[in-house]
Amino acid sequence: MTDGYKNLETNLIHAGERTPRIEGAVNLPIFQSSTYEYSGDDSEQDLRYIRLNNTPNHLVLHRKLAVLENAEDALVTSSGMAAISTALLSVLEAGDHLLIQDCLYGGTHTFIRDDFKSMGLSFDFIDGQAPETWKEKLKPRTKAIYVEALTNPLLQIADHTAVTAFAREHGLVSLIDNTFASPVNFHPADRGFDIILHSCSKYLNGHSDVVAGALIGKAELVEKAALKLIRLGGTLDPHACFLLHRGIKTLAVRVRHQNAGALSLARFLENHPAVKQVNYPGLPSHSRHKEATELFDGFGGMLSFELKDGAEKAKRFLDKIQLGIIAPSLGGVETLLTRPATTSHHTLSPEARRRLGISDGLIRLSVGLESAEDIQADLDHALGA
Numbered sequence: 001m002t003d004g005y006k007n008l009e010t011n012l013i014h015a016g017e018r019t020p021r022i023e024g025a026v027n028l029p030i031f032q033s034s035t036y037e038y039s040g041d042d043s044e045q046d047l048r049y050i051r052l053n054n055t056p057n058h059l060v061l062h063r064k065l066a067v068l069e070n071a072e073d074a075l076v077t078s079s080g081m082a083a084i085s086t087a088l089l090s091v092l093e094a095g096d097h098l099l100i101q102d103c104l105y106g107g108t109h110t111f112i113r114d115d116f117k118s119m120g121l122s123f124d125f126i127d128g129q130a131p132e133t134w135k136e137k138l139k140p141r142t143k144a145i146y147v148e149a150l151t152n153p154l155l156q157i158a159d160h161t162a163v164t165a166f167a168r169e170h171g172l173v174s175l176i177d178n179t180f181a182s183p184v185n186f187h188p189a190d191r192g193f194d195i196i197l198h199s200c201s202k203y204l205n206g207h208s209d210v211v212a213g214a215l216i217g218k219a220e221l222v223e224k225a226a227l228k229l230i231r232l233g234g235t236l237d238p239h240a241c242f243l244l245h246r247g248i249k250t251l252a253v254r255v256r257h258q259n260a261g262a263l264s265l266a267r268f269l270e271n272h273p274a275v276k277q278v279n280y281p282g283l284p285s286h287s288r289h290k291e292a293t294e295l296f297d298g299f300g301g302m303l304s305f306e307l308k309d310g311a312e313k314a315k316r317f318l319d320k321i322q323l324g325i326i327a328p329s330l331g332g333v334e335t336l337l338t339r340p341a342t343t344s345h346h347t348l349s350p351e352a353r354r355r356l357g358i359s360d361g362l363i364r365l366s367v368g369l370e371s372a373e374d375i376q377a378d379l380d381h382a383l384g385a
């Protein structure tokens with residue numbers, strides 16, 4: 001097996017690949033077999049079966065993802081939510097308590113809100129940008145702290161250095177959802193995070209044609225989560241493994257192009273008379289621009305903005321968009337736009353959205369790989385309407 005090279009671009013293509021290549025095939029074929037011949041050993045380790053996450057298509061991805069995140073081990077899952085729920089359920093037991101950032105991916109929010117109680121788990125929200133307020137929320141059974149690299153949809157940035165320092169000081173497992181940044185822009189393991197989560201449905205696959213997830217980090221934690229995943233059953237199918245493997249190879253060129261496109265569109269929107277505010281960490285007007293410059297290698301392909309005339313104007317704006325596609329999800333080759341109040345955050349109550357600063361007129365933009373000039377012309381036309 002080929003292990004890590006010095007640079008990410010090379011690792012995307014070569015890390016974890018089988019040597020020698022199987023039948024000389026340049027690309028790892030799809031092993032469409034649920035079960036495998038048993039070598040005769042007594043050990044359970046010897047069984048190979050798709051749900052055990054140990055087919056050749058899984059193993060290559062595990063090694064590659066671990067190398068990409070500078071971590072010890074990795075596990076792919078059937079969705080981002082499978083990675084998140086499996087990680088939390090492998091770290092927490094009945095009676096345990098979790099500290100979790102207040103502005104979260106909608107699915108993660110509803111998982112802790114609606115499912116924790118019946119499993120005997122509890123949580124408190126924390127303001128990721130106010131580390132001085134975390135200590136008062138600690139409980140004797142607090143076991144973990146959970147944040148997102150960049151929050152959805154406001155692109156806020158928690159004090160990530162403080163998160164891992166706090167976790168070390170209080171013996172907590174630190175978890176981070178790194179979906180929005182991708183391993184091209186941010187390496188949480190280098191900052192001391194124990195478990196890194198991804199919805200691979202987004203940037204890692206990058207083509208809006210697969211749902212998959214990953215859980216990456218310290219070997220002992222990944223191993224525990226892998227046993228939990230076998231029981232919960234959130235396994236990625238070999239065909240989806242193949243598509244994800246193929247998508248990952250172009251991650252660096254895609255994300256860097258999206259970084260550049262998003263920065264130029266954020267600047268354009270910030271100077272547009274119809275726009276009230278733009279949320280993008282690459283703009284000096286972002287409240288944590290300085291920290292973002294220090295933490296990240298790029299500011300990402302996601303931004304959100306608010307129109308001066310609120311929700312009605314936002315609806316009209318989306319009606320006029322022609323090139324961009326009005327659809328949830330993100331991180332693909334095509335530009336996607338949504339109104340989070342009606343998509344990713346519709347399960348939150350209107351008060352909860354207001355408290356988090358997600359207005360009904362907020363628009364989220366996932367910048368694709370089209371020419372930024374064409375995307376800008378589309379936005380400009382729709383804003384003028």
Ligand SMILES: *Cc1c(COP(=O)(O)O)cnc(C)c1O
Nearest residue numbers: 079080081105177179199201212
């Ligand atoms: C999409 C997303 C998820 C959930 O991923 P699925 O693959 O849809 O299950 C989790 N976190 C973030 C930040 C996401 O954008």
